[in-house]
Amino acid sequence: MRQCLVAFCVAAFAGAYICLAVSDSDIWLHITIGRNILASGGLPTTELWNRFSVGSDWLPYPWVFQIMSAGIWDAWGPTGLVLCKVILGVLLASVLAWTYSLLSSSVFTGTLIAVITAFAAHAHFGLKPDVIAWICFALVIVLAHGVSKLQCIRFSSAVGVVGIFCLWSNSHPSTLFGLVCLISLLGSQSRRRLIGSCIGLCFIGTLLTPVLFLGPHRILSRFCEAFVHPSLFQLLPASFDLYPVSFLLLQLAVLFTLLHYRSGLLSLRLLVALTLFVIAGMSSMPLLPFAFIYTSALIAKALPQLGESSGALGNLTSAALRFRQAVTRIPSAAACALCILYLSGKAAGLLREPIAQKVLPEAAVSFVLENNLPDPVLNSFGDGPYLMFRFSDERGVPSRLVSVDTRLESNDAKIVALHDGASQGMSTWREYVRRVNPGVIIWPTSSALSTILSAGTTWCRDTDAEGWSVFTKCKEAIPAVPQ
Amino acid sequence: MKTAAWVLIGAAAGLYICGSLVDVDLWWHIVVGRWILHHHSLPTVDLWNYYSSGEPWRAYSWSNEVVYAWADAAYGTTGLLTCKAALAVVLSLVLCLCFSKVAQDYIVGALLGVVATAACYAHFVLRPQTLTWVLFALAILIGENIYRNGPKAKSLAAIFAVFVVWANTHLSAIVGICFLLVWVGRYRERPFRIKPILLVLAAAFAGTLVTPYFGGEWLTLAGKVSHPLTHRNIVEFRAATFADFSAAFLILLLILLLRLVHERPAALELPVLAAGSMLAYGGLAVMKFLPFGYIVLAAMIARYWREESETIASADLPGLGDALLKLRVLLARLPTAVFALLALLVIAQKLLELNEERVRPGAFPEAAVSFLQNHDLGEKVSNVFGDGGYLIYSFSNSEGSPKHKVVVDGRTNVNSPDVVEAYQEALYGRADWSKYLEFGNDVVLWRSKWPLASILEEHPDWCRVYFDGGVSSGWSVFLHVRRVQSLKDIEPRFCRISTDGAA
Numbered sequence: 001m002r003q004c005l006v007a008f009c010v011a012a013f014a015g016a017y018i019c020l021a022v023s024d025s026d027i028w029l030h031i032t033i034g035r036n037i038l039a040s041g042g043l044p045t046t047e048l049w050n051r052f053s054v055g056s057d058w059l060p061y062p063w064v065f066q067i068m069s070a071g072i073w074d075a076w077g078p079t080g081l082v083l084c085k086v087i088l089g090v091l092l093a094s095v096l097a098w099t100y101s102l103l104s105s106s107v108f109t110g111t112l113i114a115v116i117t118a119f120a121a122h123a124h125f126g127l128k129p130d131v132i133a134w135i136c137f138a139l140v141i142v143l144a145h146g147v148s149k150l151q152c153i154r155f156s157s158a159v160g161v162v163g164i165f166c167l168w169s170n171s172h173p174s175t176l177f178g179l180v181c182l183i184s185l186l187g188s189q190s191r192r193r194l195i196g197s198c199i200g201l202c203f204i205g206t207l208l209t210p211v212l213f214l215g216p217h218r219i220l221s222r223f224c225e226a227f228v229h230p231s232l233f234q235l236l237p238a239s240f241d242l243y244p245v246s247f248l249l250l251q252l253a254v255l256f257t258l259l260h261y262r263s264g265l266l267s268l269r270l271l272v273a274l275t276l277f278v279i280a281g282m283s284s285m286p287l288l289p290f291a292f293i294y295t296s297a298l299i300a301k302a303l304p305q306l307g308e309s310s311g312a313l314g315n316l317t318s319a320a321l322r323f324r325q326a327v328t329r330i331p332s333a334a335a336c337a338l339c340i341l342y343l344s345g346k347a348a349g350l351l352r353e354p355i356a357q358k359v360l361p362e363a364a365v366s367f368v369l370e371n372n373l374p375d376p377v378l379n380s381f382g383d384g385p386y387l388m389f390r391f392s393d394e395r396g397v398p399s400r401l402v403s404v405d406t407r408l409e410s411n412d413a414k415i416v417a418l419h420d421g422a423s424q425g426m427s428t429w430r431e432y433v434r435r436v437n438p439g440v441i442i443w444p445t446s447s448a449l450s451t452i453l454s455a456g457t458t459w460c461r462d463t464d465a466e467g468w469s470v471f472t473k474c475k476e477a478i479p480a481v482p483q
Numbered sequence: 484m485k486t487a488a489w490v491l492i493g494a495a496a497g498l499y500i501c502g503s504l505v506d507v508d509l510w511w512h513i514v515v516g517r518w519i520l521h522h523h524s525l526p527t528v529d530l531w532n533y534y535s536s537g538e539p540w541r542a543y544s545w546s547n548e549v550v551y552a553w554a555d556a557a558y559g560t561t562g563l564l565t566c567k568a569a570l571a572v573v574l575s576l577v578l579c580l581c582f583s584k585v586a587q588d589y590i591v592g593a594l595l596g597v598v599a600t601a602a603c604y605a606h607f608v609l610r611p612q613t614l615t616w617v618l619f620a621l622a623i624l625i626g627e628n629i630y631r632n633g634p635k636a637k638s639l640a641a642i643f644a645v646f647v648v649w650a651n652t653h654l655s656a657i658v659g660i661c662f663l664l665v666w667v668g669r670y671r672e673r674p675f676r677i678k679p680i681l682l683v684l685a686a687a688f689a690g691t692l693v694t695p696y697f698g699g700e701w702l703t704l705a706g707k708v709s710h711p712l713t714h715r716n717i718v719e720f721r722a723a724t725f726a727d728f729s730a731a732f733l734i735l736l737l738i739l740l741l742r743l744v745h746e747r748p749a750a751l752e753l754p755v756l757a758a759g760s761m762l763a764y765g766g767l768a769v770m771k772f773l774p775f776g777y778i779v780l781a782a783m784i785a786r787y788w789r790e791e792s793e794t795i796a797s798a799d800l801p802g803l804g805d806a807l808l809k810l811r812v813l814l815a816r817l818p819t820a821v822f823a824l825l826a827l828l829v830i831a832q833k834l835l836e837l838n839e840e841r842v843r844p845g846a847f848p849e850a851a852v853s854f855l856q857n858h859d860l861g862e863k864v865s866n867v868f869g870d871g872g873y874l875i876y877s878f879s880n881s882e883g884s885p886k887h888k889v890v891v892d893g894r895t896n897v898n899s900p901d902v903v904e905a906y907q908e909a910l911y912g913r914a915d916w917s918k919y920l921e922f923g924n925d926v927v928l929w930r931s932k933w934p935l936a937s938i939l940e941e942h943p944d945w946c947r948v949y950f951d952g953g954v955s956s957g958w959s960v961f962l963h964v965r966r967v968q969s970l971k972d973i974e975p976r977f978c979r980i981s982t983d984g985a986a
Contacts, residue, residue, distance in 0.1 A: 239728075242722075253760070256741060260753070262748075283725050425937050427935065451913060452937045
């Protein structure tokens, strides 16, 4: 029991460590949509906030997270938001520690692997629905491990599978990953019925969403959302010099070192699934945490199988044992106290500045609203969610529409392409401006488009506030206030 | 017949990766070569960059530069393209030979050679660094001989010769030396023998000292070693992404190797695996080094094939090994004459293709530079980093002496840090873009689709006086309004001042 308490404290430390002030741009659109759901008592079925797709069919898939974030924001504001982030971080690290402890049959090893995995996910961690999907992914590993051990599905496990997939499919469209993970961990010729039952339960879980009540034709598309809306996964290939990729490569190096000494440690099926997760993560960076979690799970699974042959690892085993001895020498109470101390310090620091203001065009938007600058607004992709939030009332109803935002599935593809060209300073910027025909432009000052606009004579910069510029047509420019 | 077919396949693979002239740095190499041929000595200071002129500089690739200059002077672009095709064929044949000897199997070796050559496709250009891939493969081949038969005098002399050429070609000899030291060691032997490693180190290092600068290239390397990390905006110094064609080849080779090692972990020793992984990672982190990664991984697969030849022959290697064996048997069954004929067809078709297009259209600002020359605007042109080499070539005479010097060029160890810093601002269209233009003489030669072109097009003080190739692929020349008056025959439709009548 004491060991578990220390493990939880260490996991909580790791979870808190990866928490920074709220800087995720998407949280603002989640709050806005959540407010709309809470106010209207139902999910919106058409787009309301984007100027180029307003009125078209659209469903908010992470509605659970959106309601939660809107409720927290309205009740506790920034403090609630940042505390929610810390809780999510601690929960993630704790679930990982529990998962790897079960797989490796050692609380120490499991917690160590969980801490490393949490650190690996540092760059991806934010207040976003993806984190719920990672937690669900880890829970699927736990369930698969339990079912695999028992060779049958108990009622509690069946409820667990349905529950996890229900939560997952109402949070993030990546449930397919859970299915692949489950099949890889359970799969063998002799367990066909078991796998079939699990797939069935997963499918039932994914159906328990509001989509079920919106028409049967949407059920399949919901289950295969990844294929129906591939843009949801933001194909952004990982570059090999990035911090998270280095973590993944280190994890793979450890795994392949283990396999080099005992090639039979893991079946080919698990290695194929690993390859799939690694390819998915490297092809689309937001999916990298799934690769971290799965790779760590395989390491945790392989370690107890080394058994007596762990001696073959030579210095590596010796180093691991010494490290363990050194860590276990620290008194449990002292370790817990240190972790709690860190956690309180971190929480206090985050409460001082719960929201990273530097990443928000707060002053620029206030300037636009205070001066009632003319519509439409031309904005950059990343600023879209915050503008949605500021331009909507407490019921999530917009007074102004954005030209582009981060919901790739509800943006006009041509506008996004033109936006990309404009943000890179290509000569097609004119076409973007022509299509939006803006009354006001809110754009990051350091971006090429701001430099282009300020070089010309058509647009005048009204303000350069905290990294964002506001441009209006020169004849409509606000006269400078004499100092 | 078998040997002829083997050679033809190698040559066909080499020519397959050889395209028309496209490399931007080739041109300054030619100018340096011209200067060396004319003065019968090597430059010790820079002569072509306005802001570094007179600063100490070593022409460490002089051997290749002399060849390029001679080929250009004697036969023009035909000569340069012939050099490129010859280099491609040599690369492919050396890779096939190296892997065939390491694997002790000419079919598997040729297969690996062709794959490694094809992997180099996106990187292959007529530059000194390409020759280092050939030298690297030769070093591995000699290293394998030392690994099998011990450090004999002949092998050590060959190592010495390889590194003499390498040191007179490129600064990357250290990559070859480090990997060679790992490759020749027999780490499972007890007691471990250090002597072969020390002898190889001595021979290789001695080779790098036989240069006109007496090994001064090591000092240049020490000053340049951080450049891949500090010049990330240069394409070849970027980290590979998972979606890159070149990275995909490396990853496929890596997966093949790991799969084989998974079956027989003891076939390759851990230091070799670690060094190979490091080189592969180095290539992924800095794309310029990817070809070393391909060669290393293919060499490791070849060594694995030889080490496990008995297991393979007894069909004891399940799955992938078995599949490879079946592929080998299938290839051996096909008539040699068919291979030879197919290879000949590829070679003929490729030669015709190269003859039709010797220089890739739109790769260099030829017309824009002609415009500058015709209007006598060549002095201190604010240019794009990559175009500096072509400007050096265009603004130098047949003796390699410059008529006009450039503001920035592709030699990362030559450019003034202040100029490079200001260049970055202009490159990304940041607020301080105009600082870079202060280093020039009111003339800008820029790619039309890049931010600075859009900025200058909007700016009332600048006038676009030349434009070619469209907004997505061409070049533009901009002049400051104070210099526009001196040009009588500019295209008024490109100049906002002329059209608006504001000038």
